[in-house]
Amino acid sequence: MSSRYPDANTGRNSPASVQFPGPGNTRVPFAAFSDPDLYRRELARIFHGPSWHFLGLDDEIPNPGDYKTTYIGETPVIVARVDAARINGFVNRCSHRGNLVCIKERGTATKLTCVYHAWSFDLEGNLTGVAFQRGARGEGGMPDRFRREEHGLRKLRIGTVCGLIFGSLSDEAPELGDYIGPEIGARIRRVLHGRPKVLGSVTQALHNNWKLYAENVRDTYHASLLHLFYGTFGMTRLSAEGGIVIGETGGHHASYSRGSASTAEGNKDYDGLRSNQSGFQLEDARLLRHVDEFGDGITVQILSLFPNFVLHQINNSIAAGIVVPKGPDAAELVWLYLGLEDDDPAMTERRLLQANLSGPAGYISMEDGAVTGFIQRAIKGSEAACAVLDMGGDGHGSTTSRATEASVRGFWHAYRAQMGL
């Protein structure tokens, strides 16, 4: 079957370079993780398309004039606070000759001035100053037809939920609350039940396509198999009580589970598997001590929003992250570790200690970046072959089983709809 769809950049129809054979979303061609043409279309249709993208935390820019820089896809953007109630976002590209307007990662300013020719912009994105607009010594300068008001910064739509700031480059994206939907929104509010603040951050280079990580966070099947730490210390097992909530479009998910102490019965499911390790103990058990701050006994909740946002709660460690595409076979994973405004010092210390479970060298998550990199190496020369996503059937509805790839199929469902594939 060949599919044709309009090219977002040119408006012309062009043939799809990657085909998904089905049934449903159970087969993903490996070319989807390396094809340069497909990648370019993703930047246009997903990252510049009708999606919302995590930009940072309200708490990162608390005062008027505070700004930070980040990315939507590969496009650099600025997020700036105007006043207590208002946050603006812009593409970080000078409207003169295209230089980065903000070079620093963060700062405070009443105006944003480009270093190249000193054009300056206010925090609404208006062009307010053009160096030598009237020329020098009565010569040169801008012609009379030049209008500053035609050369502001490109503005983003901005939305916030629970202190998280999102931006969109598309007028067609639904309002942020509708985009997230009620079930997933409730799962965000469950974790961020107070105003979040940043405790620290890490950035990890991934040697793989961004979608291999988007799949990984939605992949409930692998957690207690790849990550020996989870199973060994009974933090989560597929045999424990839990489930997956999948949003209406398929692209967002929240998986959750309650802790399961190592029991003979629970261990039986893992007979013969690498993850059935016993006899290991931690020198310092504080790492595993979980305070049930949400009152529901859930020890792990991993949440994603399409396309590339993650919010996880692992015991009392909370982190918000994005996977930033950096080409067909490279990405960056940026994590912000969070606390809540009303945390006492003991809770802050607990969150920081348990932050060691995730991140590039985390006891649990260390293997994720490794395995996605291994896949990128393994698929070379097998672009026409497909990954198999049959676990749990071929649907992508919410389920009480985590022995399923439903949320991964959900990602591909949303992806294909937005890519027209």
Ligand code: FES
């Ligand atoms: S490129 Fe920014 S002022 Fe010229």
Ligand SMILES: [Fe+2]
């Ligand atoms: Fe993982």
